[in-house]
Amino acid sequence: MCGIYAAVSAAEKCLVSSVLERRLRNRGPDYQGTFTTRLDDANATTLTFTSTVMSLRGDRIVKQPIVDEITGSVFCWNGEAWKIGGEAVNGNDSAAIFALLSLASRHSLNDDSNRVLDVLRKIEGPFAFIYFDKPTRRLYYGRDRLGRRSLLVKPGEQFLLASIADFPTTGWTEVEADGIYVLTLQNVGKGYANPVPTRYDWVEDDSFISGIGAFNNTVPVESPQLAKQSVVMSQLRHHLTDSLQLRVLQVPVPPGASTIDARVAILFSGGLDCTVLARLASDILPVDQPVDLLNVAFENPRIAAQNKGISQNELFELCPDRITGRKSFAELLLACPDRQFRLITVNVPFSLTCEHRSEVIDLIYPHNTEMDLSIAFALYFAARGIGFCEIGVDSQPKPYATSARVLLSGLGADELFGGYIRHAAAFSRQNYEGLIEELKLDVSRLGKRNLGRDDRVMANWEREIRFPYLDEDFVRWAIELPAWQKCDFANDEVEGELPEPGKRVLRLLAEELGMLNVVREKKRAIQFGARTAKMESGRVKGTTLISP
Numbered sequence: 001m002c003g004i005y006a007a008v009s010a011a012e013k014c015l016v017s018s019v020l021e022r023r024l025r026n027r028g029p030d031y032q033g034t035f036t037t038r039l040d041d042a043n044a045t046t047l048t049f050t051s052t053v054m055s056l057r058g059d060r061i062v063k064q065p066i067v068d069e070i071t072g073s074v075f076c077w078n079g080e081a082w083k084i085g086g087e088a089v090n091g092n093d094s095a096a097i098f099a100l101l102s103l104a105s106r107h108s109l110n111d112d113s114n115r116v117l118d119v120l121r122k123i124e125g126p127f128a129f130i131y132f133d134k135p136t137r138r139l140y141y142g143r144d145r146l147g148r149r150s151l152l153v154k155p156g157e158q159f160l161l162a163s164i165a166d167f168p169t170t171g172w173t174e175v176e177a178d179g180i181y182v183l184t185l186q187n188v189g190k191g192y193a194n195p196v197p198t199r200y201d202w203v204e205d206d207s208f209i210s211g212i213g214a215f216n217n218t219v220p221v222e223s224p225q226l227a228k229q230s231v232v233m234s235q236l237r238h239h240l241t242d243s244l245q246l247r248v249l250q251v252p253v254p255p256g257a258s259t260i261d262a263r264v265a266i267l268f269s270g271g272l273d274c275t276v277l278a279r280l281a282s283d284i285l286p287v288d289q290p291v292d293l294l295n296v297a298f299e300n301p302r303i304a305a306q307n308k309g310i311s312q313n314e315l316f317e318l319c320p321d322r323i324t325g326r327k328s329f330a331e332l333l334l335a336c337p338d339r340q341f342r343l344i345t346v347n348v349p350f351s352l353t354c355e356h357r358s359e360v361i362d363l364i365y366p367h368n369t370e371m372d373l374s375i376a377f378a379l380y381f382a383a384r385g386i387g388f389c390e391i392g393v394d395s396q397p398k399p400y401a402t403s404a405r406v407l408l409s410g411l412g413a414d415e416l417f418g419g420y421i422r423h424a425a426a427f428s429r430q431n432y433e434g435l436i437e438e439l440k441l442d443v444s445r446l447g448k449r450n451l452g453r454d455d456r457v458m459a460n461w462e463r464e465i466r467f468p469y470l471d472e473d474f475v476r477w478a479i480e481l482p483a484w485q486k487c488d489f490a491n492d493e494v495e496g497e498l499p500e501p502g503k504r505v506l507r508l509l510a511e512e513l514g515m516l517n518v519v520r521e522k523k524r525a526i527q528f529g530a531r532t533a534k535m536e537s538g539r540v541k542g543t544t545l546i547s548p
Contacts, residue, residue: 001405001464002064002163003027003052004076004151006130008139008185009158012036014048020166021050023363027078027163027459028052030255035065035074039137039185047132047139051076056252056405056464058092066098072134073105078163079127079149080464082246082471084119097123105133116140117200120180124472128175130161139183143452145202145211146470147177150452150459152366159183164456168365177447178202179211210447213476215440219432220482223490226504228512232485235477236509241280243471247408248281257403260288262342265404267382267465268293269529270324272503273410273419275332275518276510277468281408282336290340292402293332295325296382299350300531316347321529328518330393335514344400346387353377353535361546363460367453371542374527374535375450376457383407383458383465405463411451412469415442416478417503418487419523424502427489436483443479446470 003024007014013036016024025032031053039045051064057080066075081093089096097119104115116133120140126148131140141161143151154160154171165172175181181197202211209215226232251263264281268274281291297319304315316322322345329343361368364376389400414420418439426438451467458465468474484490488504499507499519507519527533534540 001027001054001056001459001462002076002078003459004064004078004128004130004161004163005050006076006132006139006141006161007048007158008183009046010044011158012046014046014158014160016050016162017166020162020164023164023166023460024050024052024162026462028054029462030055030061031063033063033065035067037072037074037132037134045185047074049074049076049130049132054405054462054464056080058095060092062092062095064094066094068098068102068134071102071105073102074132074134075101076130077127078129078151079144080125080466081123081127082125084124085122086124093125101131101133105135117180121202126467126470128163137185139185140180141175141183142180143175143177145177145447145472146475147447147449147451148455148467148470150455151175163459164363165365167362168368172366174366174452209440209444209479210475212472213479215436215443215479216482217436217440218482219436220484224484225491225498226485226488226508227498228508230485230505230508232481232505233508233512236505237280237512239474239477240276240468240509241284243468243474244277244280245284246471247406247466247468248285251406254403254405260290261403262290262292263404264289264406264408265292265294265344265385265402266408267379267410268295268325268328268343269321269524269526270295270326270328270518270521271321271410271524271529272506272510272518272521273413273469274408275328275515276506276513277408277410278328278332278341279335279510279513279515282332282339282341285339287338290342292342292344292385292404293325293329294344294346294382294385294387294402294407295322296346296348296378296530297322298348298353298377298381298531298535300535301350302534303531312349313347316345319529319531320524321526324521324529328515329390331515331517333393340391342400343390344385344387344402345390345397346381346385348377348381350535353532356380360457363456364453367450368546369542370540370544370546371527372450372453373546374532374542376453377532378526378530379454380457380460383461383463385461385463407458407463407465409465409467410469411467412446412475413503413506414523415439415446416469416475416486417506418483418489418501419503421523423487424489432483432490435487435489439483439486443475446475
């Protein structure tokens with residue numbers, strides 16, 4: 001995880017404000033660097049780059065911005081390149097990518113091609129980047145195909161790019177996760193020409209969804225039943241294990257932590273998606289590594305008013321996600337007796353929510369609705385990771401702050417495997433044709449989801465969020481499956497035999513893994529599970545703009 005910033009202007013330097021510097025530093029606490037260059041000796045256009053680094057790959061900190069001493073090209077990288085051209089990246093990924101970009105830049109000068117684009121298109125993983133190819137005067141920037149990392153842009157007299165804004169103001173927008181943007185800087189003598197960027201698609205194939213793969217539109221003649229014996233079951237476990245291995249193995253010991261402290265934590269509501277991740281992660285990680293399960297609950301004044309006479313702690317325990325979290329925690333302890341799972345109960349009094357409100361509003365900008373805020377509150381405090389630790393069902397809670405720098409999220413499972421109510425409704429209206437169109441729509445707008453917002457909120461605590469269900473290889477496999485191998489709305493729930501149809505393939509995997517209770521858990525939005533929704537007024541709509 002890193003914070004990146006770039007400014008193109010006629011000024012000699014365009015340094016970050018103290019507020020923006022602090023927020024960039026929160027994203028990258030291990031190193032901070034700034035590099036300034038000019039377009040050329042005869043041109044007054046100045047480019048300033050700042051990077052902050054949180055080192056999670058390789059055996060050393062690779063300082064940024066990275067500068068090519070021969071050509072003067074500059075690279076700022078935020079994210080993880082798990083693979084390049086299908087090959088796993090060993091060691092530090094930012095150094096590996098920059099070496100390829102530098103080589104591509106030199107070749108492009110000789111044959112007038114654009115091999116830089118070819119390199120960028122081969123990267124798989126969550127990332128945002130800024131690359132100034134000085135010999136060609138091109139500034140490349142963008143976010144990965146699914147938009148898992150934040151990058152904001154502000155055109156104008158100064159062209160600005162940053163992982164996060166310094167404070168809510170007009171002009172900043174999120175860079176779309178729909179391709180690679182290229183700004184060609186012209187020689188205008190005395191200043192910056194404010195050019196318009198050109199967008200290049202991730203792939204030159206319109207049939208690809210989110211630039212990843214082709215969706216399976218097959219409609220079955222009959223209605224095959226999805227069961228434990230289905231071949232897709234072993235495939236799901238294999239592909240999800242591969243995705244998790246990339247994200248949980250070889251995570252370095254956090255600075256200042258001991259070898260027995262947690263390196264990985266899971267955003268843990270106790271629901272199906274996150275519990276399956278926790279269970280599989282236990283099979284992958286060394287047995288001596290504990291795993292923190294971050295379970296957040298809020299004091300909601302409206303709920304408190306309906307439950308007069310009970311204590312604040314009882315209010316926390318009444319939160320739906322706290323109830324399911326405790327149930328799934330107990331199941332994990334039984335299924336994995338050799339693994340130390342720690343349930344971290346993050347209790348957020350309303351006074352603490354109010355205290356952090358303005359900071360959260362700044363972090364989610366340019367998003368600015370009540371729904372954005374209620375979701376962000378839950379993610380912000382969960383990622384903060386301060387609460388009470390329980391190592392057993394009957395253990396005494398102790399004050400605790402997680403040391404984990406890597407957080408896992410179950411986001412993406414509902415879109416891929418038909419977990420929303422609207423998927424069942426689509427099947428009810430138009431059978432498999434309607435279901436397929438709804439699933440395809442959800443996958444196609446994964447890059448439009450609010451992952452940039454979520455990244456800004458959680459990275460503020462010096463942590464990196466990783467999404468195993470949104471691995472490119474995993475997504476490609478999932479969308480190439482026929483719909484009836486993911487969800488099974490044609491065959492209703494059979495008590496004692498089959499779980500509910502939505503995400504049935506994932507529910508059957510949970511059952512296979514010994515997580516019998518979580519198999520029956522219903523989908524629940526985070527703002528309702530943690531009770532951050534409608535904290536002050538039951539009449540406010542999610543689309544309502546945030547009041548100051």
